[in-house]
Amino acid sequence: MLVVSDIQLKTKETLLYGANMQLRKGTIYGLSARNGSGKTTLLRTISGLRSEPLGSIAIQENDHLLSALEVKKQLFYFETVEWLDPNLSGWDYLRFTQDAWNQSDRPIEEIVSFWEMDSYIKTPIKKYSLGMKQKVLLAMYGVSGASYWLLDEPTIGLDTNSLKKFQTYLLDAKTDGACILFSSHQNDSLYAVCDYMYEMEDGSLLLSMIKKGDDKG
Numbered sequence: 097m098l099v100v101s102d103i104q105l106k107t108k109e110t111l112l113y114g115a116n117m118q119l120r121k122g123t124i125y126g127l128s129a130r131n132g133s134g135k136t137t138l139l140r141t142i143s144g145l146r147s148e149p150l151g152s153i154a155i156q157e158n159d160h161l162l163s164a165l166e167v168k169k170q171l172f173y174f175e176t177v178e179w180l181d182p183n184l185s186g187w188d189y190l191r192f193t194q195d196a197w198n199q200s201d202r203p204i205e206e207i208v209s210f211w212e213m214d215s216y217i218k219t220p221i222k223k224y225s226l227g228m229k230q231k232v233l234l235a236m237y238g239v240s241g242a243s244y245w246l247l248d249e250p251t252i253g254l255d256t257n258s259l260k261k262f263q264t265y266l267l268d269a270k271t272d273g274a275c276i277l278f279s280s281h282q283n284d285s286l287y288a289v290c291d292y293m294y295e296m297e298d299g300s301l302l303l304s305m306i307k308k309g310d311d312k313g
């Protein structure tokens with residue numbers, strides 16, 4: 097379980113005052129808020145890319161607190177396709193992810209096929225469309241085999257077919273025991289797959305359960 101305790105998020109203004117989260121494995125959490133309210137900042141903070149002086153973030157497994165190295169292997173966060181080097185190929189990134197995280201036996205080829213990237217995955221990223229790059233980013237999560245997935249706006253650039261695949265992909269990962277937290281402006285994709293929703297509002301983080309089978313109640 098990933099536990100965020102009393103975290104205060106502060107950039108030029110205070111975005112969150114003492115927020116708490118408990119993110120369990122086998123569960124999908126959505127993160128929703130207005131533009132500029134701090135979703136990316138929160139994901140960066142949880143992933144360890146930035147630090148906050150107040151509050152703590154830890155991963156706890158079977159009453160054992162993971163070491164910093166264990167956390168690095170168990171958590172995956174690749175914020176945006178803007179991080180991709182255009183001179184490398186999608187295949188280079190998937191190989192790198194597999195070598196660095198090494199938590200999954202699933203062949204890379206299987207994930208490439210799932211995302212229908214076979215025809216271009218070994219060509220340079222500078223030749224990819226936004227959606228093609230986004231699928232590489234998503235494939236990296238599955239290749240990593242990490243247990244904790246943090247995703248920032250993962251549905252950007254995806255067409256209708258890829259959006260359906262995205263939902264299947266998250267639900268399969270959840271079945272395999274992953275804990276997923278993702279932000280989105282598309283509430284439909286949040287409601288379709290999430291078990292719980294975090295909403296950032298006026299410096300607080302509010303948790304609600306998504307009831308399945310009704311109209312977003």
Ligand SMILES: Nc1ncnc2c1ncn2[C@@H]1O[C@H](COP(=O)(O)OP(=O)(O)OP(=O)(O)O)[C@@H](O)[C@H]1O
Pocket residue numbers: 107108111129130131132133134135136137138
């Ligand atoms: N490195 C930084 N230095 C100063 N201010 C920052 C920094 N990063 C973010 N901010 C500010 O923090 C606030 C939250 O930004 P953030 O990108 O986390 O919001 P967001 O909810 O992800 O936005 P969006 O929905 O538009 O993607 C904004 O006001 C932004 O200007």
